[in-house]
Amino acid sequence: MAEDFKVTPWEVTGDIDYDLLAERFGTTQIDDELLSRFERYGKLHMMLRRRIFYSHRDMNTIFDEYEKGNKFVLYTGRGPSGNTHLGHIMPWMFNKWMQDTFNVDMLFQFTDDEKFLFKQDASLGETRKMAYENALDMIALGFDTKRTKIILDTENVRTLYPIALKVAKKINFSTAKAVFGFDNTTNIGSIFYTSMQAAPAFLASEMASRNIPCLIPCGIDQDPHFRACRDVALSIGYTKPSQIYCKMFPGLSGSDKMSSSDPTATIYTTDSNKEVKKKVGKAFTGGCVSVEEQRVKGGNPEVCAVFKYNYYLFEDDDKKLNELTERCRNGEILCGECKVALTEKINVFLEKHQEKREKAKDVIGDMTFEGFKW
């Protein structure tokens, strides 16, 4: 039985039982029927095939409306507290695929206010700077520069605040306590904050003066925000936004979530080849203590961080992934070889990403919501 775990927008600890988590949050698991609706629009994204994106709220509404010609807007975001790592860009890649597949607009919110409020030592100057850095990574993934708008809370607050006020008026402290685990020591900005994260879900509707469906693909740790947001939507004249949730991208140490708090187990998008080699070299694997033992008993890919990196992000080909699984279990391939191969894949990806990240500086100014200047 899994140990107890905790998943909130600000803390992920323990070994996550994702089935149990979906049950606790009350989200629906993605089933074959839903996948077949996705398949009408092209080959399933690897993260859907592998149920990395595994749970949702009201995805069928999104398809129903889309099929009636009522396009949805995508909305996701990032709390800019540090450098971008692979765990951040995983759901962004899925968003990019969704944008391409359905040809839709996208709102990307950087919650510099959130990070300022929730991090003891963060300044607004720092969270703004990190938002800029993080946005370069988002753009580098190839989002449509015309259809994608970057929201920075402190810059776009004039438009967001009236929507946030409507949300805030409908959520009392009791609810906020229950949903987010706040207590008497929580600061009053943090208590209000969820309203600001709710606002972009209604922004397209607000601007168009009609209800535009909103789909939010993001980590399931954000569900508390969107549960609260959905609960008030109808009462303030909007339709409920839909969500599609992914699992947490694992850390190299074998933990459930890649975390910036352990930089040696975290690969940043700005890491050098050498840093990647070093970090992957120290990754937790499912291998045996000796080569001899592993040749006989085989490895255990299920607990292996290196395997997970292939599974989550770096081996799109299911056949090749299955082969890798077999070869590991049979003892044909050793951890060292796997690490070398993954390092190579990551470095190929990062080299291209870093080039595109540099080029992103030329277009970021055109992608800000309401044209704010960084």
Add this chain to the structure above:
Amino acid sequence: MAEDFKVTPWEVTGDIDYDLLAERFGTTQIDDELLSRFERYGKLHMMLRRRIFYSHRDMNTIFDEYEKGNKFVLYTGRGPSGNTHLGHIMPWMFNKWMQDTFNVDMLFQFTDDEKFLFKQDASLGETRKMAYENALDMIALGFDTKRTKIILDTENVRTLYPIALKVAKKINFSTAKAVFGFDNTTNIGSIFYTSMQAAPAFLASEMASRNIPCLIPCGIDQDPHFRACRDVALSIGYTKPSQIYCKMFPGLSGSDKMSSSDPTATIYTTDSNKEVKKKVGKAFTGGCVSVEEQRVKGGNPEVCAVFKYNYYLFEDDDKKLNELTERCRNGEILCGECKVALTEKINVFLEKHQEKREKAKDVIGDMTFEGFKW
């Protein structure tokens, strides 16, 4: 002994014992020494002579800095939930006198967000509209159109929000509960709101990148906000704003605060001569049941709403006020005569005010902070 009373920014009930209130809030009563500092700059305003403005926090700092050449900025405001009445403009008149006397800038905040959050049935469209109407009354009082800026929270939030965030990060729910009496049913917008009311106190400093003293003349019911604001000021790099507080303008029914919830006991700036006559005619007085009795026993100006109106607003001449007091106590003047005289004074004032209020429409566009459009 006075009955128990309650004074919060949102509720004033009972017979207010102002000495006790100042003690409860921990504000300092204005003494002769402080008045003599005011007197250096001209004849004392009637509201100071009569201790209508009666209590303060750190007024001496304001004078100390002013005398060193460090001018303060005035800041006051209004929660735009309804038409302006005489109770609202009383402290505004004092602000206008302060501006003229000390030749200083003034920030006037309209808290449309507050009224939306705290009033069950208010919409943002309505609170915005009321802010415009209220602002006309403020301008009609003759504030320097160049030195006075109108803040509307939802319009100027881009500038206010970063300051509000700094404040909010330093106030926890425990404090908010204790200061404002919030509980689990309070909505999360209301809990956050005090940060938005704190923001203009630091705005001049923020814009000048140096500490500019701020003086807030307003009703003492607003003290909870500014107590919380002062408590966090130093920790976020600002000096504490100073306050000078007035008593509540009485209602015509004899109650302690003129309230919009009883329109028959409330004189609005837009009332016609006829309406004023009718309302003053029904005012609570300190007279006796019969003319004969009053001629013998005299009236009681202390409880008389008509007398209070002269005292608070309509009889600037202390000698004339004393004469009126004597003539009332001696039974020389009857309530009917007093009512006719007050009606006349109010109508003379309102006629001129209404003219200036119309003209205010021509300049209001130039007085908005950061040039927002109504």
